[in-house]
Amino acid sequence: MTKFTRRDSIALGLGAAAVLSPLGRFAKAAVPVADVPAPKFEIEDGASLRVLRPAKFVPADEEYFNKNTKKFTDTTGIDVRVDYQAWEDLRPQTAVTANTGAGPDVVLGWTDDPHLYSDKLVDITDIADYLGKKYGGWYPLSELYGKKFGTDTWVAIPFGGTGGPAVYRKSWVNEAGFDEFPKDLDGFLKLCQGLKKIGHPAGFALGHAVGDGNSFVHWLVWSHGGFMIDENQKVTINSNETIEALEYAKALYETFVPGTQSWLDSNNNKAMLAGEIGLTQNGVSLYNAFKKSEDPNIAKLAEDVYHAPMPIGPVGRPTATALVVNAMIFSHTEYPNAAKAYLTFMMEAEQYDTWLTASSGYWSQPLKAYSESAVWSSDPKILVYRDTMKDALWLSYKGPISEASAAVVADYVMLDMVASAATGSATPQEAAAEAERRAKRYFKS
Amino acid sequence: MTDAVQQVAAKPARTGVISWHSTPRRVATIYLPLACFVVVLLFPFYWMTITTLKPNHELYNYKDYNPFFVHSPTLVNVKKLLFDTEYPQWLFTTMSIAIAATVLSIFASVLAAYAIQRLRFRGSQWVGLAIYLAYLVPPSILFIPLATMVFKLGLYDSPFALILTYPTFLIPFCTWLLIGYFKSIPYELEECAMIDGATRLQILRKITLPLAVPGLISAGIFAFTLSWNEFIYALAFIQSSEKKTVPVAVLTQLVQGDDYQWGALMAGALFGSIPVALFYSFFVDYYVSSLTGAVKE
Numbered sequence: 001m002t003k004f005t006r007r008d009s010i011a012l013g014l015g016a017a018a019v020l021s022p023l024g025r026f027a028k029a030a031v032p033v034a035d036v037p038a039p040k041f042e043i044e045d046g047a048s049l050r051v052l053r054p055a056k057f058v059p060a061d062e063e064y065f066n067k068n069t070k071k072f073t074d075t076t077g078i079d080v081r082v083d084y085q086a087w088e089d090l091r092p093q094t095a096v097t098a099n100t101g102a103g104p105d106v107v108l109g110w111t112d113d114p115h116l117y118s119d120k121l122v123d124i125t126d127i128a129d130y131l132g133k134k135y136g137g138w139y140p141l142s143e144l145y146g147k148k149f150g151t152d153t154w155v156a157i158p159f160g161g162t163g164g165p166a167v168y169r170k171s172w173v174n175e176a177g178f179d180e181f182p183k184d185l186d187g188f189l190k191l192c193q194g195l196k197k198i199g200h201p202a203g204f205a206l207g208h209a210v211g212d213g214n215s216f217v218h219w220l221v222w223s224h225g226g227f228m229i230d231e232n233q234k235v236t237i238n239s240n241e242t243i244e245a246l247e248y249a250k251a252l253y254e255t256f257v258p259g260t261q262s263w264l265d266s267n268n269n270k271a272m273l274a275g276e277i278g279l280t281q282n283g284v285s286l287y288n289a290f291k292k293s294e295d296p297n298i299a300k301l302a303e304d305v306y307h308a309p310m311p312i313g314p315v316g317r318p319t320a321t322a323l324v325v326n327a328m329i330f331s332h333t334e335y336p337n338a339a340k341a342y343l344t345f346m347m348e349a350e351q352y353d354t355w356l357t358a359s360s361g362y363w364s365q366p367l368k369a370y371s372e373s374a375v376w377s378s379d380p381k382i383l384v385y386r387d388t389m390k391d392a393l394w395l396s397y398k399g400p401i402s403e404a405s406a407a408v409v410a411d412y413v414m415l416d417m418v419a420s421a422a423t424g425s426a427t428p429q430e431a432a433a434e435a436e437r438r439a440k441r442y443f444k445s
Numbered sequence: 446m447t448d449a450v451q452q453v454a455a456k457p458a459r460t461g462v463i464s465w466h467s468t469p470r471r472v473a474t475i476y477l478p479l480a481c482f483v484v485v486l487l488f489p490f491y492w493m494t495i496t497t498l499k500p501n502h503e504l505y506n507y508k509d510y511n512p513f514f515v516h517s518p519t520l521v522n523v524k525k526l527l528f529d530t531e532y533p534q535w536l537f538t539t540m541s542i543a544i545a546a547t548v549l550s551i552f553a554s555v556l557a558a559y560a561i562q563r564l565r566f567r568g569s570q571w572v573g574l575a576i577y578l579a580y581l582v583p584p585s586i587l588f589i590p591l592a593t594m595v596f597k598l599g600l601y602d603s604p605f606a607l608i609l610t611y612p613t614f615l616i617p618f619c620t621w622l623l624i625g626y627f628k629s630i631p632y633e634l635e636e637c638a639m640i641d642g643a644t645r646l647q648i649l650r651k652i653t654l655p656l657a658v659p660g661l662i663s664a665g666i667f668a669f670t671l672s673w674n675e676f677i678y679a680l681a682f683i684q685s686s687e688k689k690t691v692p693v694a695v696l697t698q699l700v701q702g703d704d705y706q707w708g709a710l711m712a713g714a715l716f717g718s719i720p721v722a723l724f725y726s727f728f729v730d731y732y733v734s735s736l737t738g739a740v741k742e
Binding site: 050052055056057058081084086087092093095096100102104162211265266269270273282285289293294295297298362 | 506507589593681682697702704
């Protein structure tokens with residue numbers, strides 16, 4: 001293993017040094033890697049880094065992220081301090097960092113953030129090109145989030161995404177008359193009606209649930225062909241397709257367990273674990289909560305928990321979304337080259353694949369080569385999460401990501417529209433018109 | 446008159462009518478409403494306590510376990526909170542910051558309130574109003590400009606970032622509260638002291654402040670509670686895990702994505718509320734007297 005000092009010029013194939021470790025050898029064997037020369041960076045004198053990222057999904061997420069970071073420090077001599085922030089509190093901290101020009105050098109922030117602060121970020125096209133060539137290319141969603149809109153300049157490295165397919169109890173789905181999970185909307189509605197009839201209804205979050213609520217309503221509207229804005233940022237939500245989606249939501253809602261209009265991200269987990277619902281939409285955390293439950297009665301139910309992609313609507317393509325984490329280097333950093341070296345190191349197979357594998361499907365890769373990672377063959381039930389970044393759409397689909405589009409999502413315009421139509425507090429027409437009015441306020445200027 | 450009283454007294458009590466001091470009336474007018482208040486106010490504490498003591502499988506299984514009772518109490522959640530996280534450190538940090546910000550704010554507020562109420566300089570009433578209006582500015586608007594100042598002063602990620610920014614909302618509130626309290630202290634007492642040759646500062650120190658102790662304690666309780674529970678500045682100005690305050694840190698450590706560690710979270714909330722509850726219970730008499738009136742003329 002080569003020992004680099006911070007004054008050394010670092011060839012960013014540093015991770016290859018770790019191939020000698022057992023985990024590194026395992027990871028390297030699984031992931032196809034192209035022979036691409038690593039970019040070289042002159043590391044700044046006295047470099048040290050502060051990194052801010054979302055709190056762990058599972059303990060192994062944090063454990064392996066820290067291990068990889070320590071490996072970077074051991075290899076390069078660059079001190080790196082990683083701090084963790086609760087998911088919903090990460091954005092205010094990112095905003096403070098961006099607006100004050102001080103704070104952490106690297107932030108692993110949420111989906112839209114690189115686009116909100118693109119003029120305050122370091123151009124990292126060089127490392128994105130290198131990683132893309134070496135690891136089979138970036139998924140389209142990765143490119144969309146990583147590149148400054150309308151340009152080929154990379155301002156963020158998508159680090160991973162988490163998706164929300166359908167999570168269901170197989171025995172109850174069978175009891176409702178379905179051998180397989182339905183692939184179309186009609187079948188899906190019939191399944192929900194059947195589950196209600198047998199006393200194990202479905203439940204999808206319609207409260208202001210950042211992850212689950214947004215996943216469900218965007219899937220629903222997009223699957224019918226509705227969308228908030230078009231390519232030219234024109235608000236198009238009040239359309240016939242949206243009205244159809246809302247009619248469908250109304251019919252679907254009648255089959256739900258009571259109370260979903262106030263559900264946040266944790267409610268469906270709790271309801272499924274309690275056996276109150278037989279179908280919901282979630283990350284792999286729910287399945288793992290069953291598997292790792294201290295209660296043997298709940299743990300054995302993990303065998304009955306299955307995942308499936310959400311059904312495809314008239315648009316004829318998957319319409320799921322993903323919660324993506326993007327690594328950004330802020331231009332206020334004194335050590336941009338050290339930060340680039342760090343990100344590249346963390347994305348190399350020797351590090352990234354061990355982290356991905358340890359995360360047990362919580363995160364899905366942004367680079368195509370990692371679809372061969374051992375994690376995806378470790379349990380066939382989590383395979384559906386493998387293609388999270390491959391098939392997902394971005395939250396402002398079909399329009400560009402902008403401050404206005406991020407504000408519309410943050411204001412839960414889509415979620416409120418679906419919830420009000422589904423629960424009957426507004427007609428589908430009224431709900432769509434209200435959503436249009438609210439969205440237009442953000443896209444006025 | 447005396448005859449009338451005697452006639453009334455001689456009348457036998459009407460049967461079926463509840464007298465004012467009868468037990469049923471007291472139950473209906475005092476104990477029942479009081480019981481309702483106690484139940485409503487203490488239920489969150491009860492819920493926090495039983496959730497802390499429940500094992501996870503009880504938390505999620507309403508069918509086999511009554512959610513209002515603990516069937517198999519466990520200290521696993523307490524152990525997780527105290528030994529698997531840096532909770533004691535967060536508690537100490539929160540306590541230190543809250544006390545320092547409270548002392549600083551009360552000191553500044555006493556001077557401001559006394560000046561506005563007693564010195565009566567031109568425009569003093571407007572200054573009082575302006576200070577109160579400053580309290581109405583929401584912290585969510587102020588945190589980014591304040592962050593710039595915090596960074597420029599080199600205070601980012603240090604407890605002083607909070608100790609010096611909390612007074613921005615504590616001083617207006619405490620000043621407004623103390624203005625009202627100083628107003629209730631008879632000015633004649635100060636005039637007497639002036640005739641005896643006391644200076645303004647002597648009057649403040651030896652006459653006004655001793656009389657204003659209930660008001661100071663009341664303002665102190667409010668300031669301490671607001672500092673203890675503050676979230677947005679603590680979130681924005683502190684990055685290091687070990688330097689975080691309780692409200693921010695428990696979320697970071699005990700919420701993993703959409704998986705909430707409810708038992709440990711509730712233990713954190715319960716232990717976090719104990720210092721505030723103790724603070725209130727020790728000074729409740731002063732607190733009540735400050736709200737019900739001060740020195741009687």
